[in-house]
Structures are given as C-alpha cells and as structure tokens.
Amino acid sequence: MTRFIYRYIAHEQELSLCSLEIRQLFGKEASWHQSTAVVESRLDISAQRSPYMKYRLHVWLSAGSYDALLQQAKVLKPKKTYKMVAVETILNGQATRFPYEQRRRMERELGTIVGGNVNLQEPELLLGIIQLEGEWLVGSYEPHHGTWQQYDRKPRHYSTALSTRVARAIVNIAVPQLDSSIRFIDPCCGIGTVLLQAIDQGLHVEGYDINPLAVVGARENMAAFDMKCIIKIADMRLLQETYDVAVLDLPYNHCSVLPESERREMLLALSRIAKRAVIVSVEPIEQELNAIGATILDVGHVQKTHFKRDVWLVQFDREQA
Template identity: 30%
Template sequence: CRVLSGVDPVQGIAAGGNTEYIGRAAYQQFGLQVLASAPDLQSLCEQAATLQGMEGFQVRVIAQASSGEERQAWALAVADAIQAKPNLDQPSHRLVLIKAAGHHVLGKIVTQPDRSYRQHDQKPQRTSASLSSRLARALVNLVPVAAKTILDPCCGSGALVLEAHAIGLQVFCGDINANMVQKTTENLAHFNYACGVQLQDARAWHQPVDAIVTDLPYGKYSRVADEVVLEIFTQAAVIAPMGVFVAGMDLSAQMLAAGYAQVEVFAVPKAKGFQRYVHRGSREPIGEPR
C-alpha cells in the first residue's frame, strides 16, 4: 500500500495518498476523492447536504466493530442529507462513508483495481509451489512505481513474470531448470506476452535493471544451498538497486551480508502452518512514506 499510495495505512486506510496506481493493486479496494470530513455524523451530513451533482448516488459504509443495523442507519442518514436521488442498482456516483478513529469521512470512488491478475489463474503451466496470481501481483507492486525494468532470475513457471508484464514493465527472466524455462515460455505465449526466457544460473545475470523480483527455490526437493543464496543476493545487489525475494525462511542477514543497506521482511502464511518470507532489500535506505 505504501508503494502504490505513498503513505502507510492506518487501520487499513491510507489517508492522503495517491490514487494513480490503485488500478494495478492486488489487495486495495479502491481510491477515494474526499467529499466531506467531520468529527461526528451530524456535521458530516451537514457537509453532505451542500454537495452538488450527486444524482444517482449510492452510499456504502465501512466501520469496524459496527453492526449491520448501525451501518444501514448511517448510510440512510447520509443519503437523506444529500440533495439528490439515489440509484442503488446502477449508481453514477459510488460513495463510501468511513468511520474510523472517531472521525467520519465521505468519499467518492474514483478508481478501483482492475484485478487483471485473475486471468493468470488460468495459465496452462504451474507447479505445486507456484505463487498465487494475486500474491505475485502484490510482490511486483513492492517495486517502486518509477521502475521500468525488472529481472526474475528464478522464474519457475512464471507467476511473477506474468504480473510484471500485466502492469507494463519490461521483464528479463530465466531459470537454471530447463523444465521451468519451458513452463514460463508456454505461459507467456498463452497470454501473448513477448519475453524471452533464458536458461541461466541466477548468479550469472549482468543485465542492469531497476529491480529484481524472484521466488527462490525453497521446497523439500529444490532448496538452494546457503552459499548459492548468498551469491545470488550478492550479484542481485550489483545489478539492481532493489530486490524482492521470497523464501522459506528469514534470509535478511544474508541479504545484508551481500550488500543491501536495508532489508524489510514480511511473513506470509501458507497452508498447513507453512510461512513464506518476503524480503525487500535496497542498496540505499528505503525512504519514509510522506
């Protein structure tokens, strides 16, 4: 959320953030234009009464720890205040009332994720360890929005490669396993994405890119030796200022040893108690959100 909006969310809301990149998001719901803001519902309704051009509106409510009856009452209060006729079936203006931290905000939905990652759930080739399309999209979105080129040196069946293509990045990719190269090639062709897949050791890449995003082999039969992981990190830090790596354990110490100045780690639960660890490393300290 921080990368796409520019701000950290508080209670699931990124207030004051940029909505330009929400269309490519994996987990965000929408981007709002704030129409009214007040400490209490009555004051908010007074502001709502002054809104113009709201014909055909619809109001939904987001409020933690509230009942359905409460949310319905709040929605009706706002709807009654707006000087226009609602349209619940085909709204022209989709409004959202958010009640959080003792404050009320009324906003208009101006953008929503296109959910284009869903089409990749139908890719013809996959493995038992393949990332879901939605998670793969979220991982690609950890890369700064200014990035134009990325590398996936352990592409597997291509989940990350597909998502990077879908949001318009130039992608370089490969794998040391010829079977994985073939799977990614078939998946790319299925969606008419143009990208050459290289049969190559992850440590042998020299192509400078804006970021590296890859899912390291960490299954029961495909775990990479510790010294190889360190060598992958070392080369990655040379050719890209940022790297996003998925692994079966916390490898932040190895990333720091390989030359990254700062490493963030996010644990992502998987089935049967297993966890993936998502690492985002930068050669320079990652700036604080505005």
C-alpha cells in the same frame, strides 16, 4: 487538502507481508485490528493495486455528525452519473456494515440532497459514505474489483510457486511507484507468476530461468492472457545486463535445500544486475546479505501450512558488488 482513506483486510498468515507492502506504498506503519487496517494518506494509489485493499475513499466532505454531513452535501454537484453507497462504520479499528435499513435511508437522503443524475445500474461514479472513528465522510468511492485474480486460472502451475496474491504484493513492494520506464527482472521466473502481476501493472519486465520446462510454462501462461515479455533460458549467474529492480524467489523444494555456496553465487549475481531487489527465501539469509554488502531496507514474511517464506527488501551498491 487531498485526503484518501484506504481500508485493508488480510489473513493472519499474510499480515506481515501486507504490512510490508503498506510501508512501501505509503511510508507508514499500519495499525491492525485483527485482520483490518485503515490507512490515511495524501498519496493517490488505486484500490486495484494491492491484493489486500478492500476500497479507497477520496474524501470530499467530512463532518462531526450525520446531520452536519447532510447540510454539507448540498454543495456537491457531480457532473457524472452516480450511485450513493453507504459503506460501513469503523470504530476502534473494527469495521461493521451499516444495518440494511439505515444504509438504504442514508443513500436515499444523501442522493436527494446532492441531486444530479443518479444511475443505480451503470453509474460513472460511486459516492461512498463511511463513519470513521465518529467522523462522517463522503467522497469518491473505489471498491477493489480483484481482476488480478484471473491469473489464478493460468494453464501451467507449479506446487512451490508463489500464490497470485503474494506475487502481486511482492511486485508492489519492489516498485511502490509505478513507472513504465523501470526495468524489472525476475531471474528465476519459474512459470511466470511474478511476471504476470508486473505486466498487469504496466511494468517492463524480463524473465529468465535455468529450467527449460519452467520457461516453456511461463511462455504458455503469458500467451493464455495475451501478454508478451522476454522469457529466456539462462543461468542468472551469467546475466550481464543491469536492471532497476529485481524479484528473486530463491529455488527450493520439499526434499532438498539449495546449497549455501550456490545461494551465495545467486545473491552475488543479483547484486551485480540490480540495485533494488525483493528476495524470497525459506532459509535464513541475513548474514549472507550482510556479507555481500546488501543494505536490508525492510523485511516481512508469509506463512504457509508447513513453512515460512521470508521477504527481504534490499538495496545493493553496484560499485561494491
């Protein structure tokens, strides 16, 4: 039976958002122990997708004791060059690194039993060892590399833009199963923070914004990473094409609130152009979503120093929009 172990870590202010991402990616609720969660699943999801995923272990062998694991390891015959990594022990939801001497001893012992071609510098494969609630596991180990963080270095920034980490999680919530044929729109794209994360994951995206300066900034950010997508000046209320999924970060600033009438117009427009959407708001919008016939599929939030952003996952019936 295919079995994957996913280890998550998230700051308290983003636990709710991370839990929402886990529910959409895996279809299950995570059990958090402070900032750590372990998710077991048969779904094959890369450790590089989530900004909160620390690693993934594709379980090849399991045993009730370390000695039994050594005996089972004899059957492993990796064809690729590999490196053995003793990762950590997780007990009662708390993750702890193996002590240094134990870690090195296990890596030597298992490496000796498995044999094959060990390459400590540039292995083609990492084999991980973890102890999970008393069970010993060995398998293909994929640590999170965090290459998505390169987009923090985009040349154009905006004080109220979503963080790179939050933007990546929101893309995962919007599109749990990656498919390059999905049409993805960000109708208030700002400087393109969400667009960068969507393109990075191979999605076909389009961005629009009513602010010409924002569009210029988004294009500059795309060019900085040699990325290309449609980015145009447009009022989302006038868009006519339809899309599979949308992300809408409702505009706001620290000095004024978006008028309720304008927000309703934007939500109505969203319901017309997309069937599924993630909406980010700093104002309560549940009643407005219900009023336009949106089905609220899930909700989370992300806390910032002085305010909270709600993250709504919704579905629209276009025939009623």
